Amino acid sequence: MNLILFFLAALGIPLLSTAQDTAPIIQSFRLVNSHPEIGFSLTPSAQKYRVLLSPILSSTPGSASTEASGTLAGSIWTSSLPVFNNTAFFQVVATQLTEAEVTAGTLLNRIAYGPTPDELPRVRQMGIDAYIEEQLAPEKIEESLDTPPITGPIWRKVTVSGNGSASRLYIYLDGPGDAYLDDLRLVTGNSDPGTGPNLIANGDFEQSLSTNNWQLTPNVTQSARTTDFVHSGEIAFHLASAAGGSSAGDSVVQDIRPALSTSQTYTLSFWYLTQPGKSTLTIRLSGSGVAATTRINGDTESPSPYYAALNSGPIAGATLNTLRAWHLLHAVQSRRQLSEIVRQFLENHFVTQYTKSYDYLDSSGGLPSEIAASEATRLEFKENIRWRDALLNPNCTFSDLLKISAESPAMIIYLDTVNSRGDVNSTTRTNRIANENYGRELCELFTFGVDNGYDQGDIVQISRVWTGWTVELLNTNQVNNPFASRSAQYINPSVTNLTERNRATNLVGAWSFRYRAERHDPRTKWIFYNKAADGSILTSSPKRVPDRFGPPWAGLPYGLQLTNGSTTNGIQDGYRLLTHMANQPFTQEYISVKLCRLLVHEDFHHGYDFTDDITSPEEDLVKACMLAWENPSAHSRKGQINDVLRVILHSKLFRSHLAAAAKVRTPLEFAASTLRAFRARLEDGTYTAITDAPNLADGILNKAGRMRLFDRAEPDGYPEDGAGWISAGTLAERLRFVQSLALAGANLSTTPAVRGTADSVGSGRINPSGLLSLKLGLDAASPEAVTDYLLDLLFYTEGQANLQAVRQVALQFLNTADDGSTSSPFSKLASGSRTYDGRVRGLVALLLSLPRFQEQ
C-alpha cells in the first residue's frame, strides 16, 4: 500500500467573492475497511462538495483533475474505492453560493423581518442593490395598512372535520350582532369534494324554516331567511343575535336525521359574509366533535382598526396591547420593512416606559386609570408616528430623530425631567438641584456612549439644561406649542365648581411637551469644558476630541457655552445642546457601532483607535459610517441616516459569511419571521398565515425573555446580542411557540391538547399545506419537493450541501407514520388530506425547532 497524503488548502473562513470554489480544511483522515475516509470542516454556504484526486501537490482549489467517487454524510466523505495503488493527494472542494445569493438572504433577515414565500423570489429576481434602494426610499413604496379596506363585505368559506359527537347542530355568535350564512353542508369523510349527500336539511335556506330543519331559540328569534345578501341560489340566512349563545337554549338548532355516528368523521363547510366588528361565529355539533369557530371580521389581520383606536381620543380605549398589535402587524406585513426595522431600533434606542407614563398621568395628571392607560399608550404611539414620518424624508438626520425623542412627553416623564427644577428655592435661596437622570442617559445611551467624551461634571451642567421641560394637557390645536397653557376647552362647561371644571377628565386636549420658563435654571452652562484641580470650570479650555479619532476629528474643541437666560429663550438651551451633541464624533461612533451590530454582526465595539496602522474590517466599517455621517451626500445636514445605512449595506462585511446567519433573532424578530415564513398571498386575497398580534405580545414576546414592547424599565433598551436572549428557559418557550403554531389549526384529533395549546399562539395559524399546494402545485405530493422547498425558504443561505443531513431527517420524517416507526410514503397521501396536513405540520414544527431557525 502506498502512502496517501492530504493537505490543508485554506485557513480560516473564506469571504465570499464570486462563485469561486474554496477548499475546506481537512480535519481527519483514516481508512475504514481500507476505504479512505476524510473528515473536513464545512464551508459556509456550500452548495456542493467534491473530493478531487491529484497526482501532484497544488494549493490552487480545483486544480486537481480527477473527481473521486464516494459518499458524503455530514462532514465525512468516504471513498467508494479502496486504497489506491499510486501516491495521491486528496483535496476537498466546496462550491459556494455567490455573494449576491447570500446577501439576498442576509438582507431579508436584517432589513426585513425575515423572508416570506413571496418576498424571497422577488428579491432574488430584482437583485440586492435594487432591493436596498427600494427599501431606502420608503416614501416611494405604497403602503395602506393603516387605511381601512374599502372593499365591501365578501363571502368566505369555512371547512372543518371532526367526529359525530352528537346529532344536534348549533349556530350562534359570541355576543349581540349579525351574521349572514349560506350553503351549509355536512358530509361523511374528512373532506368535502362537493358531491356527497348533504346531511343538513335545508342547508342552503332555499326552503322555509321549520321544525324539520332550523329552530330558533330565544336569543336568535329575530333571525330569518334573507335576500339582502346571498351566496348562491335565491336566499341566505340572516343570523340576528340579541345576546351571545353557547348551546341548545340560545342558538339556531337543527337535529340531524338520521343520527350521526360518534365513530365516524364528518366534514362541515359553510359560507359566511364578512362583517365589521369582533363577532365570533360558532357552528358545531353538540359535544366535542365537528366544530368551527370563526371571527367574521373579514380582515382580522388589518392594523387599521388599531391605528384608528390609537388616533382617536381616550374614549376609544386604546390600551398598550392595541399599540403592540399595531406594531407587530406592521412588522409582519409592511412593505416598508427597513423603515419598520429602523423604527423599532429607534423605539429601543430612545427607550421610554409606558408604565412610568401611566403612573405619572394616573397620580400627577389626575386621570382615572383607564384614561391614563389610553393616554400613556398614545404618548408611545405618537413618538413612533413622528419617527415613522421623519424616516419618510430621504434626508432624515440623526439630529431630527434625537429631537423627537427629547420632545416626547414619554421621555420627559420617563427620565424624570418632568419635575426637574433649577430655579431658586425661596427658602434656601439657592438653585434647586436638577435631576440628573435624563442628562446622564442622554450622554451615555442616546448620543456619546458611556464614558465617551463627558464626565460627571458635564452631567451636572447638562442636568441644568433640562429644567422646565414638563408635560401638560394642551388644547388639540396647541399640541405643538410648548409655551401654551393648559387646555381650557371644557367637555362639560356647565360645571361651576372650578376644581371639577378644570379636572383633566373635563378638558379637551392631548398630553404634550410644555416648557415652563419659571422652573428653568437660568445660569450659564459650561458643557464639555476642562476643570481645574478644585473642580472649577476652566472657561477658556474646552475639551478636545481625543487623538484616537484621527482626522478629521482629532483635536477639535467641542465645549458648549449656553447662555439663554430665564425667559422662554431658556428652551433654546435644550435644542442647542441636542444639535451640538447630535453630530459630535462620539455620537457618530456610538450610533454607527449600534447600527452595525443591528445589521451586520454583534462583534463591533466602542473605543477603536482609528489611527492604528492595522485595523479590522469592523473598525474600518465604523469609520466609513462616521465619514458618511460627516460628509452628507445631499444638502448640507450631517448625520443622514440613509447615508450611513447605504455604507453598511454595501460593505464587504455585510455581504460576507461573517454577517450571514451570524445573529440571533430577538423575540420580536422570531415571532414576526415565523409568521412571515408561511405567509403567502392566496388568490382570494387571504394569506396562508394568520397573525394573532395581541396574543404574540402577551405570549411569545413576554415569555421568551420578557420583551415587553414600549414598556422596558431600564433605559438601555433590549439587547442586540444572542447571549442576551438565549437560555434554556427562553429556548423552551421558543420551541413551544413554533410547535404550538404548527399544531394550531391542524385537524388531527378532537382533543384540544392533541390539536394544540391555545395559550401559546391564540388564534394565530399557519397553513403550510395551503402554501405548498400554492407554490408547488402537483409537486406538493413529492417528499423531496416539499423538503427542498421548506429548506430553501427557511435556511437557504446555509447552502444545499450543508443541509444534506437535515434533508435526510426531513425525508425520513415525511415518510414515517405518526407512530414514528411505520413506513408510510408521503407521496401516497392525498394532498390536502388530514394525514397529509398533519405530516407537513410535523415537519414544519421540526424545522422551526432547530437551532438554525433561531438565527438570522
Add this chain to the structure above:
Amino acid sequence: MNTPNILTRRSFLGTSAGMAATAAMGCLSSVPIFVQKALAEGTIGRPNGNGRVKKLLFIFLRGANDGLNNIIPHGDSAYGPGIRDSLAIPVDPAETWNRRGPSLFPQAGANGGSFDYPYSIPLGNGFAGIHPSLKYLVPAYNAGEVALIHRVGYPRQSRSHFDSQSYWETGAPRNSNIRDGLLYRAMHESGLSSSNSLTGVSFQSSLPLSLRGSRAAMTNISDPTRYDLLGVPNNVEGNLKMARALDAANAAPFASKANREMLQQQYSNMARTLDIFASLDFSEAGNTFVDDEKTDGKKPYFLFPTTNEKNGAGLGGTGNPGYVVPSSAYGFFNQLKSAALVLNKTDAIVAGTQIDGWDTHSEQGGVLGQHANLLRRVGWSIYALRKYFKAYADKCRWDDLVVVTLSEFGRTTLENADNGTDHAEASVMYAAGGAIKGFRADVLGTVSHSGVFNCGPTDLVPWQTGMNGTLFQSSGRYLQRATDFRSVMGKLIRDHLGATPEQLNRIIPGYADPKEHLFAGGQQAADGVRVTGEPDII
C-alpha cells in the same frame, strides 16, 4: 470548527441515565490539560463529610438600592429630615434606640397590620437601625445568621446602572475586556459545569451576566412549568417521533458561525433541564411550604407568598394590612421559590433571581412607599429562605447555604427635589445563612459581634459623624465605600463554596493583587480609598 451534535440522544427521550454519564465523561476528557489541572483544585460543588454541598443563593437588587434607607446611621447627628426631608426614618421616642443587644421584633399592631410600626428598628451595635419594612430580618439577625454590610462598592465607582451592574456581575470593575460572569467562573472552576446539568441557575426573564460565559451554558428559566416538547400530533407517539427527529437533525454538523457554539450549549442545556424538571413540582399547588411557628402571633404563614391567600395573615382582600409583602411581589416569590427548590432538590450549586425597581429618583417614600415596599421583599426573602432550608431541607440545609444580595451602587445622601435620590456610590449587602457570623452576645448581654459592618464609630473604617463626615465623604454627596464588594464575594466563594486562593484569583481577576487590598484591607491603589478587606462574616 464544526459545531456538531447539539442535543444528546438521551436528552429529550430521558431514557438512559447511563448514557448521560458517558456523555459527561466525554466532555471532561476533551478539556485541555491545563484546565483539567485547575478542575482538580478546591471543593466547589464537592460534598463535605456530611455528604452535602455548600451552596449560594443570590438576589440582585437592580436599579441601585438606597443603602442609607436599609441600615440607618441614627448615631450620626447629620442624619435626619435636614438632609432627607421626606425620606428620613424616625426613631421610636419610647425606645432606647442606641442600646446594645438583640434587636426587637415589632409584632403586628392592634389592627393586625404587619407593618404598623413606624420607626426604625434598632440593631445591636448602638448606632444603626434597620428600616421597619425589614422587620422580618430580625429573627435571623437575633439568631446571629445575617451579616449587614454597609458602604460596599469598588474603586472609581461608575454611576451608570449598566456599567456598574456589569462590573458587579463580572467581578472586574472598570475592565470591559472581561465579558463573562463571576458566578459563571466559579461554576467553571468547580469542574462540574459540563457534567452537572444544573450548576448555576437563574429564575428571571433572561440569563444574567453573572452566569454567562463561553465555555459552559448556565441555565435561566422564566417559567419552569412550561418545560415540555410538543409533537404533531401532541400525544405520546407524536412527541416521541418529534424528539427522535430533533435529535437526529441536531446531530448534523454545520459551518461555523458567530452564535452557533452558544446556541449548541443552550440547546443541550435545555434538553438536560427538561429531564430534571420532570421530577420537580414547580406548580402553585405544590407551594405548600409553611412556617414552623406563628409569626406575628397569628398563624403559621406561607413561606413563599405567591397569592393573596398565601400572603401573611391571609385575610384576603386587596392591600390587606396583614400582608407580609406587597401583592406585586408574587412573581418574584415564585421565582425565589423555584430557586430554593432547585438548590434543595438538585445538584445545582448557585441559584438566584432579581428584584427590579430600585431606581427611586422620585417619590421614594419614607416609612411607607416605593422603597419600603421593595425592602419588604428583601426582609421576607431572608426570613422565608431560612425557614424553608431549616424545615424542608433535603439536599441543602440552612447551614449549607448563604443568601447574598447585590446592588450596583447606592444613592445620594441628600434627597433631591422630586422626593427621591440620585445615583451615588456605596450601598449595602446582606449575607445570611446558618454559617454566617452575625450577632453574638454572651449570657451577660455583652455584644461580641454585632453583625453590622461599617455602620458604627468603632468599625475598622469608622463611621464619622456630622455634615463633613461619612455621609458626604465622596464628592461631598455620597457614601464612600469601606469594603470592596469583591472582598465579600471572594470570602464567600473561598471560605463557603470552597475555592482555593488560586481559583479565587481566577474567579475574581486580580484578587491577590496587593494593590487591591481585597484580602486584608488597606488603601486601594486606584483611588487611595481605605478599605477593610474581607469582612468577618463567615
